[in-house]
Structures are given as structure tokens and as C-alpha cells.
């Protein structure tokens with residue numbers, strides 16, 4: 001590169017990321033092909049609008065890129081273009097969720113989503129997010145005793161508040177979601193069902209996590225987590241007389257965004273092609289096997305795992321353990337000093353603050369991409385245990 005300052009920083013980040021054990025549940029390592037597409041000339045082109053209906057001339061090639069990304073997205077999740085549409089222009093997960101609400105929920109309407117401290121996302125209606133300012137959140141959480149979703153409770157809340165849309169899908173909930181039950185609850189109050197499978201896209205594509213498509217009206221996923229692609233999002237909508245797909249296209253452009261990032265869309269197409277291979281199915285299976293091993297090993301070493309385990313790529317560890325352990329911030333900091341990267345995270349019914357919560361969130365997609373298996377997870381659990389206990393003994 002001619003820009004030596006930025007070149008140096010890119011190299012530094014590359015070296016940092018290679019040196020550490022990366023357990024951020026929402027991160028991954030993309031292929032060279034994805035990087036190449038991201039760094040391509042496609043970044044130069046303005047293509048406001050949608051394929052074959054653009055506002056600028058010169059889009060004969062970009063139309064093919066976007067058509068290909070859409071076709072691959074539908075094929076990966078075994079969706080017929082007659083029944084499902086997909087929008088590939090959302091820049092990332094948060095704007096994708098906002099676009100869905102903009103399309104389907106009147107301003108001031110109700111979004112029923114999981115509370116942040118129970119594993120939901122800011123864009124599920126939290127008050128600090130635009131989604132909590134333009135719409136009103138009806139929060140739900142997990143059961144205090146089991147720390148898993150109690151569908152009867154969710155049903156009661158829905159009947160009481162009559163939300164316009166119910167969001168199923170989370171950033172820090174480790175268990176399987178019963179999408180059928182969510183459908184029944186949504187039907188009981190006439191609400192749309194949005195499944196935010198941002199964390200789960202690669203697991204659903206790999207066939208190792210239940211598919212939400214038989215039940216949802218809209219399914220959103222980011223591409224950069226378990227799907228191992230560039231930062232981006234896909235919004236799938238059921239095609240029927242409600243015209244959800246048309247409303248969502250309009251919400252993305254011209255509602256919220258301008259020119260799509262065609263280099264990003266090309267990289268999405270590359271990642272979707274990779275996710276359709278048999279090797280990806282093996283990868284997805286290994287992500288979960290690794291998470292289960294990490295969870296069991298940490299539990300065996302005396303750490304409390306929220307909900308007692310995991311069915312997915314992530315686990316929540318209660319490091320604080322009612323004052324007998326270590327706070328989430330201290331745990332994250334000391335692990336980083338030892339080249340293990342996790343994020344501090346609230347646990348359900350947390351009495352501590354989000355800046356220093358009671359737990360950490362740990363995920364296996366990134367290290368599984370690097371070829372780690374169950375035996376490596378055992379060693380990682382032992383390392384985490386030694387580091388945290390040493391820090392705890394210093395604080396006594």
C-alpha cells in the first residue's frame with residue numbers, strides 16, 4: 001500500500017488477531033475470496049435501486065452480482081423464489097432490523113423482544129436504540145429458575161400487550177428456540193413474527209440448528225457471524241398478499257439507505273457459495289461440538305454455566321457467582337492480558353451493571369474456523385480457569 005500508516009495498522013491487527021484465542025461469539029475469519037471481493041472495484045459503482053430498476057446507468061454487471069447473491073441466499077436456505085424474497089442490501093444487522101420495523105410497524109407501535117439483559121439485542125426495542133424511540137418495546141425474558149424461555153409466560157405477555165411484531169432470536173441466549181411456539185403466539189395476537197437469526201445463520205445453513213423458515217414472516221441474519229462472510233445482513237420475507245417483501249425493499253431503499261455496497265454484496269455472494277459446500281456442514285457441526293465441550297469443561301472446573309449448557313455456538317458463564325467469583329469486566333480484562341478474547345455480558349436477572357456485569361459470553365465460531373476441536377476446547381477451558389482463579393486469589 002502507498003498509505004504506510006494504514007498498511008501498518010492493518011498488519012498490526014492481523015498479527016493481533018492471529019496471536020489471540022478469539023472467543024467472541026459474533027466474530028469469524030473470512031476467506032481470501034471474501035476479502036478479495038470486498039477489496040474489488042465494485043466499491044466504485046453507484047447502484048441505487050434494485051437489479052434492473054436502478055437510478056443510474058452502467059449497472060449491467062452489478063445487476064448480475066446482486067441477482068447472484070439473492071439466488072444463492074434463497075438456495076442456501078432451500079427457499080423457493082415463489083414463496084420467499086430476499087433483500088441483500090442492508091449494511092448490517094441493526095439497520096436490517098430497523099428496516100423490518102419501518103416496513104411493518106407503525107410509528108409508536110409495539111415491538112415485543114427479549115430484554116437486553118436476558119440475551120436480546122438493542123434493536124429489539126431497547127430504549128437507547130432508535131427501535132425503542134420510534135416504537136415501544138414490550139420486553140420478555142427467560143425463566144428465573146431454569147434460565148430458558150418460558151413460552152407460556154411469553155404468550156401471556158403477548159396477549160396482554162398485543163404487539164405488532166414479535167422478535168425471536170437473540171445475541172446471548174445459548175439454547176434452541178422453539179420457532180413453532182413463537183408462531184402460535186404471534187398468531188394468537190395477530191402479530192408479525194420476525195426471527196433474528198443473526199447469530200444462528202451459519203448453524204441453520206449447516207443444518208445443525210432448527211430452521212425458522214417454516215414459521216416466520218421475516219427472517220433476518222447477519223452474514224459476518226456463523227455464516228463467515230463480510231459484515232452485512234440478509235432480510236428474507238415471505239411472499240404473499242401482505243407484500244412484506246415490497247415493503248421491506250422500500251424501507252431499505254429509499255427509506256433508509258442510498259447506494260448499496262456492491263463490493264460487500266459480491267462478498268456476501270462468495271460467502272453464501274462457501275456456506276453451501278459439504279465442508280461448511282462439517283464446520284457448523286464442529287462449532288456446536290466445540291461449544292458443548294467448552295461448556296462441559298468449564299462446568300467441570302466449577303464455573304456456573306447459565307441455563308446449564310448450550311445447544312448452539314455460545315455459552316454464558318456466570319463468573320461472578322454471587323460474589324464468590326470475579327466480575328465480568330475483570331474477567332474479560334485479565335483474559336485479554338493473557339491473549340484470550342471474550343466479551344463481558346450480563347446474565348439473566350443480573351444485579352450488576354452492563355459495564356461490569358456478572359458474566360462473560362464465549363463463542364466457538366472463530367476458533368472452529370481455525371481448525372480447533374474438542375481437545376483444544378478442554379485446554380482453553382483449563383487456561384481460562386487458571387487465569388481467572390489466579391486473578392480471584394489476588395483480589396482476596
Ligand code: DSN
Pocket residue numbers: 025026093121171
Ligand atoms: N454485536 C453483536 C454481538 O456481538 O452479538 C450483536 O450486534
